[in-house]
Amino acid sequence: MTVIRTAIRVEGIVQGVGFRPFVYSLATGLGLGGLVGNDVDGVFAEVEGPPAAVGEFLRRLAAEAPPLASIERITTSAMTPAGAASFEIVASGPDGRRRTLVAADTATCADCLRELADPADRRYRYPFINCTNCGPRFTIVRDVPYDRPLTTMAGFAMCDLCSAEYHDPADRRYHAQPTCCPACGPRLTLLAAAGHSLPGAGDPLDRAAGLLRDGRIVAVKGLGGYHLAADAACEDAAAELRARKHREDKPFAVLAADLDAARALCAVGDAAATLLTSRARPIVLLPRLRGASVAAATAPGNRDLGIMLPYTPLHHLLIQAVGRPVVLTSGNVSDEPIAYRDEDALSRLAGIADAFLTHDRPIHIRTDDSVTRAFRGRAMPLRRSRGYVPEPVVVPGGFPRPVLACGAELKNTFCLAKERHAFVSHHIGDLENVETLRSFTEGIEHFRRLFDVAPRVVAYDLHPEYLSTKYALDLDGVDLVGVQHHHAHIASCLADNGWPPDGGRVIGVAFDGTGYGADGTLWGGEFLVADYAGFERAGHLAPVPLPGGQAAIRQPWRMTAAYLEAAGLEAEHLDVARRNASQWAAVVSMARKGVNAPLTSSAGRLFDAVAALIGVRGTINYEGQAAIELEQRADPGERGAYRAGLEPVGPDEHASLRRAAGPAAEATAGPAPGPGRPFQVRGADLMRAAAADLAAGVPPAVIAARFHNGVAATVEAACLRLRDSHALTTVALSGGVFQNMLLLTQVVTRLESRGFTVLTHSRVPCNDGGISLGQAAIAAASDRRAPGGQPPDS
Ligand SMILES: [Zn+2]
Ligand SMILES: [Zn+2]
Ligand SMILES: [Zn+2]
Numbered sequence: 145m146t147v148i149r150t151a152i153r154v155e156g157i158v159q160g161v162g163f164r165p166f167v168y169s170l171a172t173g174l175g176l177g178g179l180v181g182n183d184v185d186g187v188f189a190e191v192e193g194p195p196a197a198v199g200e201f202l203r204r205l206a207a208e209a210p211p212l213a214s215i216e217r218i219t220t221s222a223m224t225p226a227g228a229a230s231f232e233i234v235a236s237g238p239d240g241r242r243r244t245l246v247a248a249d250t251a252t253c254a255d256c257l258r259e260l261a262d263p264a265d266r267r268y269r270y271p272f273i274n275c276t277n278c279g280p281r282f283t284i285v286r287d288v289p290y291d292r293p294l295t296t297m298a299g300f301a302m303c304d305l306c307s308a309e310y311h312d313p314a315d316r317r318y319h320a321q322p323t324c325c326p327a328c329g330p331r332l333t334l335l336a337a338a339g340h341s342l343p344g345a346g347d348p349l350d351r352a353a354g355l356l357r358d359g360r361i362v363a364v365k366g367l368g369g370y371h372l373a374a375d376a377a378c379e380d381a382a383a384e385l386r387a388r389k390h391r392e393d394k395p396f397a398v399l400a401a402d403l404d405a406a407r408a409l410c411a412v413g414d415a416a417a418t419l420l421t422s423r424a425r426p427i428v429l430l431p432r433l434r435g436a437s438v439a440a441a442t443a444p445g446n447r448d449l450g451i452m453l454p455y456t457p458l459h460h461l462l463i464q465a466v467g468r469p470v471v472l473t474s475g476n477v478s479d480e481p482i483a484y485r486d487e488d489a490l491s492r493l494a495g496i497a498d499a500f501l502t503h504d505r506p507i508h509i510r511t512d513d514s515v516t517r518a519f520r521g522r523a524m525p526l527r528r529s530r531g532y533v534p535e536p537v538v539v540p541g542g543f544p545r546p547v548l549a550c551g552a553e554l555k556n557t558f559c560l561a562k563e564r565h566a567f568v569s570h571h572i573g574d575l576e577n578v579e580t581l582r583s584f585t586e587g588i589e590h591f592r593r594l595f596d597v598a599p600r601v602v603a604y605d606l607h608p609e610y611l612s613t614k615y616a617l618d619l620d621g622v623d624l625v626g627v628q629h630h631h632a633h634i635a636s637c638l639a640d641n642g643w644p645p646d647g648g649r650v651i652g653v654a655f656d657g658t659g660y661g662a663d664g665t666l667w668g669g670e671f672l673v674a675d676y677a678g679f680e681r682a683g684h685l686a687p688v689p690l691p692g693g694q695a696a697i698r699q700p701w702r703m704t705a706a707y708l709e710a711a712g713l714e715a716e717h718l719d720v721a722r723r724n725a726s727q728w729a730a731v732v733s734m735a736r737k738g739v740n741a742p743l744t745s746s747a748g749r750l751f752d753a754v755a756a757l758i759g760v761r762g763t764i765n766y767e768g769q770a771a772i773e774l775e776q777r778a779d780p781g782e783r784g785a786y787r788a789g790l791e792p793v794g795p796d797e798h799a800s801l802r803r804a805a806g807p808a809a810e811a812t813a814g815p816a817p818g819p820g821r822p823f824q825v826r827g828a829d830l831m832r833a834a835a836a837d838l839a840a841g842v843p844p845a846v847i848a849a850r851f852h853n854g855v856a857a858t859v860e861a862a863c864l865r866l867r868d869s870h871a872l873t874t875v876a877l878s879g880g881v882f883q884n885m886l887l888l889t890q891v892v893t894r895l896e897s898r899g900f901t902v903l904t905h906s907r908v909p910c911n912d913g914g915i916s917l918g919q920a921a922i923a924a925a926s927d928r929r930a931p932g933g934q935p936p937d938s
Contacts, residue, residue: 147194148194149224150191150220150221151221153218154205156215156217160319164187165314166209167187167205168180170201171231177193177229179231180231202218210277212277214535246290246595251422251424251453252278253277256278260457270329271456272322272505273325274322275317275323276316280367280456282530285594288593290321300329302323303325306325309323331504332348335490337497339490339500342499355499356374361374363501365489365500366458367456368507368512369484370502371474373470375470376398376470377439383439395449397473398442398469399451399453399469401453409437410430411430411431416517425453426514426530428451428452431448477493479574481583482512484509509590512527512529512530513527524910526909528568534570537639539564539565543561543563544924545562547560548601549561549602549603550613551605553912555574556574556612556912556916558584559916559917560597567591567597569588569916585615601924602619603616603624604624604627604919605626605632606629627923628662629656630652631922633914633918634672634878634918635921635922640903640907640914641876649870651671651870653672654668654879655879662681668746671862673872674876676922676925682866683824684824686710686825686827688744689706689743690703696749699724700749700756703749705728706735711829711832715732747879751884752764758844775885775887779848779849790824790862793822793824823862833854856890856894859895864898867900874903875895877891877910879910880912
């Protein structure tokens, strides 16, 4: 009988996910001899036997891999048969280099849920049940290789029963690092706000559920941090939680027991159901049903509700015990980072929570819940964190040298990249206080260790005041690449879609709040002609003053004043002017004279201006609130659309913009303007039309819709113009404004009807949370272009 021996290497997420036992049982089932083991590159195996059986083994290796495995590459080579009769799992190779990938935290699997509910099982109702196919990963890993002593489970010695399972290749818990049971693992406690045990007896979980049913607020220690929980149907509890958290309007997420419970609250389409039940278990934004029994204070002024399903055994048990949906919002005050260390949580949340349902398994790294929604059958991430991080984005063309991209300021993420992998970090948050900055710097160190990336190239945003920029500029011994904010948005969208480095240029529509322009002004309504290597600012919204700078972001009515002024309209008779009468004249004067009123082409500010004009909101309590409520207000049945003119930008003006770009900007400024003069969009036209409708008594819902339709029509017109001038037929949409589903849907529909290929985000957010991926891809292009791998400015 002919016998062959084949060496196999499997790369990807293949450690800590049950891959070796899977290979073991597959090989022994087929009567093959050989071995399997882990090393720094992933899993290696050698199989020996008849050619047909080896062929069958290779086919099933990819097809039947364990659920948490993510195979990127399988390579094989022929060996000389060694006469192996048995198959064995060999000791892991020495840890020379660290290359293998750490898995994301994963929702409790069906097998564990069955045991959790089985009174005969020794882990019946044990809140920390897990196995090789589920449980904590990223949040408990202190270092690599992924082994129990290097996780936050190190302090829990396995009992004999757990140890036997752990060492049995045929067991589901073979080498499941966080495995444990009630005899040897973490335990729940219920504490009073002062950190003492709560008086009274009974199961901490049942008592916490009782408090929630009584309308109390309970802090619950989850996978990546503490949540604050309250009965979602109880108006008083939700309102009290808002008051104590100092969170006025920003929506709370709701934990529902299962898909049926979610369907009682929201319209859940197929794609959304897939997202809700996925292993990542993100918060999914869904249209709320009329009459859904949810307190108004849960998501004021919002048609949508953020729903998530339980993702740990603790959450499963808690929601069953409460018997109805609960609000589950991040454990923090206002916009601070979520608390994740026990002592810190007890002190910071003392004034908010009536009790703490906590446990003794430490969280190594703060990780917020991910937030996503379904768009055209795919995920559209708004915050990519728990459940997704640290799985890498594979970037075509890869990275010639290791890269650190520092991201932006708000919704910061960073990205470490090497070879073909971009490791986009968990959501760090707004880099505006000491604690988020510490998360940022410590997170970078953690990722450097986990993925063994020593960055040689560091990409940063051009904004000189961003803390992420200051961090980058402070680094020694690396090559720095300054990346324009909106170029990074478009590159992020390209990388998200696997766009190859030689894929050519696209039309990039980058609409957001603000980003630092290459000319030092604030951009945000940009039409770029771009690839990874560079961009041309082909068009933009006509700049208007931002009266009072930051104050105009917090007070959208100031933008109404600026736009009315730009449109040459009298405002005295308008409600928005009367409501802000005490400051109106001063703000108009500021805009007129350009004093403390930097120019901006921001699309977000145009949405703000219209929202305040029609009385949606003149002052905001969280980022993007006015635009979000304007979208919610719009009448979906209205087909009318305002029109904004496109006009050429004067040649002198544009030349001066390019000259002002400075050396940092030139690194990514790309080619000289192509055919077709740069244009600007007269946003004031939209304001003029909205003001006329308002004066004519047209309802705000209709005005809001006509405005959205008008912006979409303007994007279409601009893209048609660029198709003619630059012969481009692919459009990439990015920037936080495209979180607006009404706008996004309209823009995509219009562009596709014109024959454009439209790229949108499905792996990283279109908002500033996606910036770091774009920066990394641009740094790689800059590295590829430079002779000898040196960037052009070094
Ligand atoms: Zn499991
Ligand atoms: Zn045990
Ligand atoms: Zn942005």
